[in-house]
Amino acid sequence: MATGYHPGELLVQHRADLAGEATFSLGAIGESVPAVAADFLAEQPMIILGGTDRAGRVWATQLTGDPGFLRSPDPGTLIIGALPLPEDPLADLLGPADAPAGTADAERPVRLGMIAIEPATRRRMRLNGRAFPGVGGLHVALDQVIANCPKYLQKRDFRILRADDAKARAAARTVTSGTALSAAQQRTVREADTFFVATASDSGDADASHRGGNPGFVQVLSPTRLRWPDYIGNAMFLTLGNLALNPAAGILFPNWTTGSVLHLSGTAHTVWDEEERSRVPGAQRLVEFSVTDVREISAASPLRWSEPGYSRFNPPVS
Template sequence: MATGYHPGELLVQDRADLTGEATFSLGAIGETVPAVAADFLAEQPMIIIGATDRAGRVWATQLTGDPGFLRSPDPRTLVIDALPLPGDPLADLLGAADAPAGTPHAERPVRLGMIAIEPATRRRMRLNGRALPRGGGLHVALDQVIANCPKYLQKREFRILQADEVTAAARTVTSGTALSAAQQRTVREADTFFVATASDRGDADASHRGGNPGFVQVLSPTRLRWPDYVGNAMFLTLGNLTLNPAAGILIPDWSTGSVLHLSGTAHIVWDADERFRVPGAQRLVDFSVTDVREISAASPLRWSDPGYSRFNPPVS
């Protein structure tokens, strides 16, 4: 994987007629964490991760901790002092690897896609690599470190709940195969979600999508659609989907700490008549839901109301 584009990314770049822009953006993909990026990571209370579970489903989830729980002890390593909590769709995959040597999966790296964002400053960075849980956390050998632009990221400030507040917040886990009416409202009201994908070789990626509330359409309890806005022309997400349609979505509730996990498949809609109906859409992505996991009080973080990005196109 490293710093070059794979065939799926090249195919999308060519079809979008953005090969030149993609070649320029290639300079933002590296293999090491610069010192300024290491400092950025150390300040964050959250990182989004994406991976493929043992059933072949792709999921996105979040890991949280006090600032400092993300560390880059050397330019090719990221240490995350956290693991998914019980009930999280990636808990079994990552937790089992933290077993003594010689047990199944103990030394088998998990291909992980990651994105760290700082909503207050609209900064973000993506990291991809191979993770082994160690000592209650993850040690990730990095393959890609990617600088991202701040477009479509809503401004928010965070606070971390105190211990007594965490105890008082009841945590529940519900699963299904379709979105309930309440979950459909959550999707329609979202201004942010995170999407995880993987290439045909299994290399994982996690990315951010943002817009004004309503930018994600609920076409049915098992079908969503969102616009692909102007970006950096890398097409890391769409390139993966071209080779492997499996995808996972994480929709956070910024005010309650609850999260909605969706897994399924996605494909790109190139039809001009379809995209012209959606302001700002360069392409559309249709997502078919196969698995739903909702977890209340999943995070000790609470975030302020958003300051919407000036780049967000209007929602019709």
């Protein structure tokens, strides 16, 4: 993966008349992890991943661990000391190989998009690369390291459940799968102030990104159709650029209170219609997502987060 923009990103930048701003933002895309960013990663208890499963569906998911489970031993490498739950939609793709964690198995590279966020400080960074699963974790050879702005990120502090409590909850874990959102899942979406979206280019390079706003910023148009505003950002259009080439997308809605997660996979497209956009406060464009697969997992995470401090950049929700 190059550090420049691919054709889909360039197309959206020109359509939005923001090519100049995107050129300026290009300096935020690198190929290595600076020392200060390595320290940031080592402090995080969570990272979001995006990837394409063996059936061609794109999913977003999360990996968690005690701070220190993420480390960058050199500027071109990220070690993740965790693997997905067996029930996770990317478990088959990222399941353990025979090699120990940190040993690259050239037979099994998996292209991943990743984003690490620190809600308490509204810091975040994106990392894209090729992952090599091993026993107990992932070895990722990095292709892109991207600095991100802190807009629309809600402040939260975390705590980690005691080991015995987390184990008891995991023993009672439930999984619900389907092809449409239930009434309860629709409420989860309507009440969300944060979600993560995974996309991939037409060549398979993956990306994971954050979306945030006041509760209600994601609209449920039907049990299989969602819509959200695309607010003003850094003009890179890494997500929308991928969608211009490949409509496959995945969404993750974390439940910050219970540790449950709602995974959605489907397709998405950008809505450029000015009349539609004008009805949604703060929207520069709209994105519509068609749901094809749903997987909800209870007790997926041992992390528990505080009530949010909403970002001052969040537009009002009509």
